[in-house]
Amino acid sequence: MDLEFSDEYRAFQQDVRGFLDENLPEDIREKVTRGLRLERDDYVRWQNILSAKGWLVPGWPVEHGGTGWSAVERYIFDEENGRAGAPNVVPFGTRFVGPVIYTYGSEAQKNYYLPRILNNDDWWCQGYSEPGAGSDLASLQTRAVRDGDRYIVNGTKTWTTMAQWANMMFCLVRTSNEGKKQEGISFLLVDMNQPGVDVKPIMTIDGGQEINMVHMTDVEVPISDLVGEENMGWTYAKFLLQHERTGTAGIGNSKAQVQRLKKIAAQEKSGGIYLIDDPDFRRQVAELEIDLQALEYTDLRYLMQTVAGKPPGAESSLLKLRGTEIQQRISELLMQAVGYYAIPFVPEALEYGWNEDPIGPEGAAPLAPAYFNRRKTTIYGGTNEIQRNIIAKMVLGL
Amino acid sequence: MDFDLSEEQQLLKDSVDRFVREEYPLDKRQKLTASDEGFSRDNWKTMAELGWLGASLPEEYGGIGGGAVEAMVMMEGVGRGLVVEPYFATAVLGANLLLQAGSDAQKQELLPQVVSGDLMLAFAYAERQARYDLFDVEMTATKDGDGYALNGAKGVVCHAASAGRIIVSARTGGGSRDRDGITLFLVDGNAAGLSRRDYPTVDGLRASELAFDNVRVGADAVLGAVDNGLPLIEHVADQAIAGLAAEAVGCMDVLLSSTNEYLKTRSQFGQPIGKFQVIQHRMADMFIACEEARSMCYVATMRLDDPDAEQRSKAASAAKVQIGKSARLVGQQSVQLHGGMGMTDELNIGHYFKRLTVIDTMFGDQNHHLKRYAAFR
Structure with a gap:
C-alpha cells in the first residue's frame, strides 16, 4: 500500500501546474475563485486554450482527439484545474454527448460533430428533464414523430443549463408508447437555430440566469441526427451518466474553496479575535476538512480500482452525493464567515471589473448568492435521494 | 498510489479471516468472556504459532518483519471476529513501545517472549483527571537509590491482569500537565506495592484500576529517555x-x-x-x-x-x-x-x-x- 503518486505521476502533475500557471487567464481565474459570473466568452476562451494544447477532451479515444492519458492522469488533471481556479470545461459536448457519439453514433455523426466539439464550434445543452419528468426521467413526454426522412419534435424541456448560449441540444424524446416506458425513448441531436425552438430563461433564487425552459413546436430533426437505434435512447442516456467518473467529487475545487474560507476568516473579527482563531469556527472547519479528506481518499481508492480494471459502477453515486454535500457545507461556512455582510444584495458586484467600493468586506457580495446557488448540486445530475436509491439497488441489492 | 495488499499481506489476511470464521463463533466468544480470565490461552497459543504476535516485529526478534499494514490487517480481523485475547494491548501497544524505546537488552529479552506468546503486556497511561490528555500525568517516579519508587494510580488499563509486564507513564519532573518530565517504566505485573482492581468492560473485555504504593524498580526498568517519554x-x-x-x-x-x-x-x-x-x-x-x-x-x-x-x-x-x-x-x-x-x-x-x-x-x-x-x- 502507498498513499503517494509515483514520481512519474508527480512529474505529470508539475507539467499540468506549469501549464495552468502560464495559460489560465488571470481574469478568468479571478472570476472562478471569487465566485463572479462567467460569460460565454470566458468559457470559449479557456476551452480554446485547452483545445490548442490538445487537452480539451482527455477522456476521449486518441483517434478522436483524446490525450491517451491513464485514469490517474485524468484525475490529476481535473484536480489541478480545480485547485488552480480554472472553470470547469462545459461538460455537455465534451463529457456527455461526445462520448455518446463516438460510442454509438454513425460515421457521419462522428466526422461532423466530434471535430466541432474539439474546436468549440458548437455549444451543446442537455434536453433531459421535463416539467413532468424530473427524477422519474423515463416518463418524459416530448414526442418525436417520424415524417419521411425527418422527425417532428414537440414538447418542453426544462432546467436546461446554458441553453441560452447553445446552438445544439441532445435530447431524449418519446418515439413509442409500446412496452416499458424506458423502451420508447430515442436520443436526438437537435439544431436549436430554427423557428420552433423557444428558449425561456428561468431566474434562480440566487438571482442568476443559468437555466432555461426550452419549448419545441414542430421542430425538425433529420433522421441522420438520430443517435444509434430508435427506441434505444435510454441505454445511451445511462451510458452517459456513468461514462466519466473522474471529477464527480470535485475535490480540487473544494480544496481551493476551503483555502478561500480560511483567508476570509483570517480577516474577519469575531468575539474580539480573528474568526480563524475562534475555537468553534476552527472545529467546524476541521470537521469539513476531515470530511473532504475522507472523500478524497475514497475517490482515490475507486480510481485505483478503475485502473486495476474494475469498471466504474455505483461508486460514482457516493462521490456525487458526498461531493455535493461538502460543496454545500463550504458555501454555508463561507457565507457565515462574513456575518452581517452576507446580507447586502449587490448583483453588480458579481460582475468582473465592478470597481465601486464594496459594501463590507471585499469579496462578501457573492457569498450568499453562491450559497443559494449551491443548493442545486444535490438536485441536479440525479438528486441525492436518487443516488441513495442507486446505492441501495446496485451495491446493497435491496 | 496503491491500496492493495501485497501477496504476503493477503495471505496473512486470509489466515486471520479463516481463524475468525472457524474458531470464533459468537457463542464460543461469549463463553470466553464469561470465563475467569476472559479469554483463551489456547487461542493465544494459536496466534503465536501462526506468527501473528510478531506480525509487525522485525525478524531478529522472531517476528515476520511486517509493519503498519500488517498490524492493520491483524486488527481488522480482530474487529471482524470480536476477538477478546489481549492482541491490541500486547502486540500493538506494548510491543511498539518496546520496539521504539527499548534498549537492546530490553528488546532482546522481551520481544521474543511476546512473539512466542509467553509474555503479555499492558500499557498504563491514563489517569482519572487526565481524561484523554496523554501529557496529564500525576503519578510520580522518585529517585530511590539506583532506581525509582512509583506512587500514584492508573485507570482503565486494558488487560492489566494478564500482563507479565506493565508499561507505566510517571512523572520524573515538571508539573502534572507539563509536556516534559514524563518517563516510561517497565513494571512487573506482580511487583510488590502494586495492587489491582480488575473488572470486565462493557464490551466483554477486561481492564483494571492500578494503585502504586512505593513500587520499587531498578534503573534498567526505564524505557526510553528519562523525562522525554511523551x-x-x-x-x-x-x-x-x-x-x-x-x-x-x-x-x-x-x-x-x-x-x-x-x-x-x-x-x-x-x-x-x-x-x-x-x-x-x-x-x-x-x-x-x-x-x-x-x-x-x-x-x-x-x-x-x-x-x-x-x-x-x-x-x-x-x-x-x-x-x-x-x-x-x-x-x-x-x-x-x-x-x-x-x-x-x-x-x-x-x-x-x-x-x-x-x-x-x-x-x-x-x-x-x-x-x-x-x-x-
Missing part, C-alpha cells in the same frame, strides 16, 4: 488509533453485511423491509460511512511512518473522528434496523455495537480528536 507515548497512541480504526472497520463490515442480509429476509407489511425506501436510504448512508471509515483507516495507517510527526498525528486524529462518526451511525442504526432482535444479547449485532462504542472512547473520542485536529495550524 513523544514516544504520542507516537504509540497514533499507532493505537490506526489499529483501533482497522478494528472498527472490521466491526462495521460485519454490521453492514449482517444488517443488509436481515433486511432482505425480515418481512413486514407483506414484503422484505429492505424494500422500504426509508430503510434503503439509511443503509446507503451506512454504506458510505463504512467506505469513508475504511479510507481514513488506510490514511492513518500509511501516515504512521511519516517522518513528520505532525502529519502522522493529524492523520490519526482525522481517522479517529471519522471512525467515531461512522461507527456511531453504523452501530446505532444496525441495532435500530434489527428492531427488537437488535436489542437481544443472543444476536451478534449488539456485541459489535458495544465494541464500537468502546473504540470511540479509547485514546480519545471524536470530540477530543476534532479539537486536536483543529488546533493544528
Whole structure:
C-alpha cells in the first residue's frame, strides 16, 4: 500500500501546474475563485486554450482527439484545474454527448460533430428533464414523430443549463408508447437555430440566469441526427451518466474553496479575535476538512480500482452525493464567515471589473448568492435521494 | 498510489479471516468472556504459532518483519471476529513501545517472549483527571537509590491482569500537565506495592484500576529517555488509533453485511423491509460511512511512518473522528434496523455495537480528536 503518486505521476502533475500557471487567464481565474459570473466568452476562451494544447477532451479515444492519458492522469488533471481556479470545461459536448457519439453514433455523426466539439464550434445543452419528468426521467413526454426522412419534435424541456448560449441540444424524446416506458425513448441531436425552438430563461433564487425552459413546436430533426437505434435512447442516456467518473467529487475545487474560507476568516473579527482563531469556527472547519479528506481518499481508492480494471459502477453515486454535500457545507461556512455582510444584495458586484467600493468586506457580495446557488448540486445530475436509491439497488441489492 | 495488499499481506489476511470464521463463533466468544480470565490461552497459543504476535516485529526478534499494514490487517480481523485475547494491548501497544524505546537488552529479552506468546503486556497511561490528555500525568517516579519508587494510580488499563509486564507513564519532573518530565517504566505485573482492581468492560473485555504504593524498580526498568517519554507515548497512541480504526472497520463490515442480509429476509407489511425506501436510504448512508471509515483507516495507517510527526498525528486524529462518526451511525442504526432482535444479547449485532462504542472512547473520542485536529495550524 502507498498513499503517494509515483514520481512519474508527480512529474505529470508539475507539467499540468506549469501549464495552468502560464495559460489560465488571470481574469478568468479571478472570476472562478471569487465566485463572479462567467460569460460565454470566458468559457470559449479557456476551452480554446485547452483545445490548442490538445487537452480539451482527455477522456476521449486518441483517434478522436483524446490525450491517451491513464485514469490517474485524468484525475490529476481535473484536480489541478480545480485547485488552480480554472472553470470547469462545459461538460455537455465534451463529457456527455461526445462520448455518446463516438460510442454509438454513425460515421457521419462522428466526422461532423466530434471535430466541432474539439474546436468549440458548437455549444451543446442537455434536453433531459421535463416539467413532468424530473427524477422519474423515463416518463418524459416530448414526442418525436417520424415524417419521411425527418422527425417532428414537440414538447418542453426544462432546467436546461446554458441553453441560452447553445446552438445544439441532445435530447431524449418519446418515439413509442409500446412496452416499458424506458423502451420508447430515442436520443436526438437537435439544431436549436430554427423557428420552433423557444428558449425561456428561468431566474434562480440566487438571482442568476443559468437555466432555461426550452419549448419545441414542430421542430425538425433529420433522421441522420438520430443517435444509434430508435427506441434505444435510454441505454445511451445511462451510458452517459456513468461514462466519466473522474471529477464527480470535485475535490480540487473544494480544496481551493476551503483555502478561500480560511483567508476570509483570517480577516474577519469575531468575539474580539480573528474568526480563524475562534475555537468553534476552527472545529467546524476541521470537521469539513476531515470530511473532504475522507472523500478524497475514497475517490482515490475507486480510481485505483478503475485502473486495476474494475469498471466504474455505483461508486460514482457516493462521490456525487458526498461531493455535493461538502460543496454545500463550504458555501454555508463561507457565507457565515462574513456575518452581517452576507446580507447586502449587490448583483453588480458579481460582475468582473465592478470597481465601486464594496459594501463590507471585499469579496462578501457573492457569498450568499453562491450559497443559494449551491443548493442545486444535490438536485441536479440525479438528486441525492436518487443516488441513495442507486446505492441501495446496485451495491446493497435491496 | 496503491491500496492493495501485497501477496504476503493477503495471505496473512486470509489466515486471520479463516481463524475468525472457524474458531470464533459468537457463542464460543461469549463463553470466553464469561470465563475467569476472559479469554483463551489456547487461542493465544494459536496466534503465536501462526506468527501473528510478531506480525509487525522485525525478524531478529522472531517476528515476520511486517509493519503498519500488517498490524492493520491483524486488527481488522480482530474487529471482524470480536476477538477478546489481549492482541491490541500486547502486540500493538506494548510491543511498539518496546520496539521504539527499548534498549537492546530490553528488546532482546522481551520481544521474543511476546512473539512466542509467553509474555503479555499492558500499557498504563491514563489517569482519572487526565481524561484523554496523554501529557496529564500525576503519578510520580522518585529517585530511590539506583532506581525509582512509583506512587500514584492508573485507570482503565486494558488487560492489566494478564500482563507479565506493565508499561507505566510517571512523572520524573515538571508539573502534572507539563509536556516534559514524563518517563516510561517497565513494571512487573506482580511487583510488590502494586495492587489491582480488575473488572470486565462493557464490551466483554477486561481492564483494571492500578494503585502504586512505593513500587520499587531498578534503573534498567526505564524505557526510553528519562523525562522525554511523551513523544514516544504520542507516537504509540497514533499507532493505537490506526489499529483501533482497522478494528472498527472490521466491526462495521460485519454490521453492514449482517444488517443488509436481515433486511432482505425480515418481512413486514407483506414484503422484505429492505424494500422500504426509508430503510434503503439509511443503509446507503451506512454504506458510505463504512467506505469513508475504511479510507481514513488506510490514511492513518500509511501516515504512521511519516517522518513528520505532525502529519502522522493529524492523520490519526482525522481517522479517529471519522471512525467515531461512522461507527456511531453504523452501530446505532444496525441495532435500530434489527428492531427488537437488535436489542437481544443472543444476536451478534449488539456485541459489535458495544465494541464500537468502546473504540470511540479509547485514546480519545471524536470530540477530543476534532479539537486536536483543529488546533493544528
